[in-house]
Amino acid sequence: MIDMIERNVIFKDPRNKTRVALVYPNRYSAGMSNLGFHIIYDILNSLDSVYCERFFLDFDRSLETNSALHDFDIIAFPWQFELDAINILKILYRNKIPIKRDERGKRSERKQLVIAGGPCCVNPYPLKNFVDIFFIGEAEVNLIDFIELFQTQPDIEEFADIKGLYVSKLDNATKRVYLKDLDTYHPVSQIISPRASFGETFLLEVSRGCGRGCRFCMGGYIFRPKRERSLSYLKKVVDDGIRVCRPKKVSLLGASVSDYSQIDRLLEYLETTGLEVSIPSLRADSLSPTIAESIARCGQKTITLALESSENVRTAMNKRLSDELFLKAAELAFEKGIKKIKIYVMIGSPVETSEDIKEIVKLVKNIKGRIKLSVNPFIPKPHTPFMWSKFEEISTLKKRLKILKTSNIEIEIGDFKKAFLQATIARGDEKLSDILEKAVIYGGGMGAFRRAFKEEGIDFNHYADAIPTQSRLPWDNIDTGINKTFLKKELEKSYIVGTSNICTQGIH
Ligand code: SF4
Numbered sequence: 001m002i003d004m005i006e007r008n009v010i011f012k013d014p015r016n017k018t019r020v021a022l023v024y025p026n027r028y029s030a031g032m033s034n035l036g037f038h039i040i041y042d043i044l045n046s047l048d049s050v051y052c053e054r055f056f057l058d059f060d061r062s063l064e065t066n067s068a069l070h071d072f073d074i075i076a077f078p079w080q081f082e083l084d085a086i087n088i089l090k091i092l093y094r095n096k097i098p099i100k101r102d103e104r105g106k107r108s109e110r111k112q113l114v115i116a117g118g119p120c121c122v123n124p125y126p127l128k129n130f131v132d133i134f135f136i137g138e139a140e141v142n143l144i145d146f147i148e149l150f151q152t153q154p155d156i157e158e159f160a161d162i163k164g165l166y167v168s169k170l171d172n173a174t175k176r177v178y179l180k181d182l183d184t185y186h187p188v189s190q191i192i193s194p195r196a197s198f199g200e201t202f203l204l205e206v207s208r209g210c211g212r213g214c215r216f217c218m219g220g221y222i223f224r225p226k227r228e229r230s231l232s233y234l235k236k237v238v239d240d241g242i243r244v245c246r247p248k249k250v251s252l253l254g255a256s257v258s259d260y261s262q263i264d265r266l267l268e269y270l271e272t273t274g275l276e277v278s279i280p281s282l283r284a285d286s287l288s289p290t291i292a293e294s295i296a297r298c299g300q301k302t303i304t305l306a307l308e309s310s311e312n313v314r315t316a317m318n319k320r321l322s323d324e325l326f327l328k329a330a331e332l333a334f335e336k337g338i339k340k341i342k343i344y345v346m347i348g349s350p351v352e353t354s355e356d357i358k359e360i361v362k363l364v365k366n367i368k369g370r371i372k373l374s375v376n377p378f379i380p381k382p383h384t385p386f387m388w389s390k391f392e393e394i395s396t397l398k399k400r401l402k403i404l405k406t407s408n409i410e411i412e413i414g415d416f417k418k419a420f421l422q423a424t425i426a427r428g429d430e431k432l433s434d435i436l437e438k439a440v441i442y443g444g445g446m447g448a449f450r451r452a453f454k455e456e457g458i459d460f461n462h463y464a465d466a467i468p469t470q471s472r473l474p475w476d477n478i479d480t481g482i483n484k485t486f487l488k489k490e491l492e493k494s495y496i497v498g499t500s501n502i503c504t505q506g507i508h
Helices: 035-045 084-094 143-150 156-161 231-245 263-273 289-297 311-316 323-335 354-365 394-405 416-426 431-441 446-456 484-495
Strands: 018-024 050-056 074-078 113-117 133-135 165-167 201-205 249-253 276-278 302-308 340-347 370-377 410-413
Touching: 018 035, 035 050, 035 074, 035 143, 035 201, 074 084, 084 416, 084 431, 133 143, 143 156, 156 165, 201 231, 231 263, 249 263, 263 276, 263 289, 289 323, 302 311, 302 323, 302 354, 311 354, 323 340, 323 354, 340 354, 340 394, 354 394, 370 394, 370 416, 394 410, 394 416, 416 431, 416 446, 431 446
Parallel strands: 018 050, 018 074, 074 113, 113 133, 201 249, 249 276, 302 340, 340 370, 370 410
Antiparallel strands: 133 165
8 A cells, every 4th residue: 555645535345246446557746637537537437336446556555454456357448658558568467467359368367357448549550459448538438338238248349339449359330429518527526636747636627629630739639629618617626626635736627728718707707716826838829918817826936838940830830830939928927927938849750850950049039038949750650641741860850969969058859769669569450569579578679669660570660650641540430529630731732831721620
């Protein structure tokens, strides 16, 4: 058991219940700051016949009853980040749960069902040989139906009758499901822990999805259409959340929180609670004086703004943000009392050249105030217009980084090798399963992957290369609601550096 104080943990008698191990495939601090994790815990434990307990990469026993993974009927993994696929396999491996789905029930005493949900499931193929069922889309829609069916002890094939469930054994064509009305649910009882990344924070999701359509952003496509919670509903969630959770802080979540139509009024309301407020995601072009003032007054000292690249590349990405607007937003933030701005920069995206990096340097040097650049490589993601593009060679990324360093501004650099593996998993197929399994057994690092690729006779750069637009894609069987012809047209527009309208209504 662990020596930490958590509030709102659910304790039940596990006997005669369907036992679900909710396993966050990363550290405790990250999992406890993930709203999706709280949602699954809350929904499952709202059912009397189910007991859901938590595990993390750094906790091999459940935090609720100190049980082992073997004791559970269902092992559920949120799959938020591509690289967590490695951790999913590591966790199964070290807990002696047979990794391959067709070996479970043969080599072990009981047949446990392994399921996964979260954004990375829109390409389930790299984990298809290991996970029995993937939730495509938002689990609020079908999680209870899934549990009710599970409790009837069905054949695995029967799960394919539930919308949004991809059954690996069947490889069934699956359409993404999403919650139409966000005012029907928000978890109020969240586990509050001082060891979560955001501290003792109540997570408040104001909106889901984003219609802006930046061509690199998977979240911008797979959570469409953009939906918002009403102000009155959010106020009620905040009131109840404060009463039940007694947090020190409220963190506003959404694809781009400053785009929320009632943001000024919501911030006004939050100020009356006396709690610190944090907004991890803001868009420079929707940062208003009221938002900046309110953020500074509520105690947030640093904000993060995504610049991504030069104005030219941003246009090719469909990110309609001029240099002028970005500079104005930075100026406004400092004027209203924000102490530091962290600026996201993406390097290696399609159409970028060294000249674009020089443009970025020129721009950031004009910002008067404390800034830090957070630099990460572009990663081609499935179901986006840039899914056919290549992951830039690491030698080129290093050259571009060198140019950025001439700015003499503080820089935080993402791990390029990890980014390469992330790109590999993001666009992986079933063949990658064997490589993943071997790489995990060999230690899970870059060397382990090289060895596994070699043994499987696949070129190490295979998944990082550009993909011809006429090819069949591994994830073609998964329908997110955005058709491929539309994505192709978006890609073509990026070559001529053209933008598309913001999508406010439908899927695209
Ligand atoms: S603004 Fe662009 S990058 Fe941000 S969530 Fe929307 S589509 Fe993604």
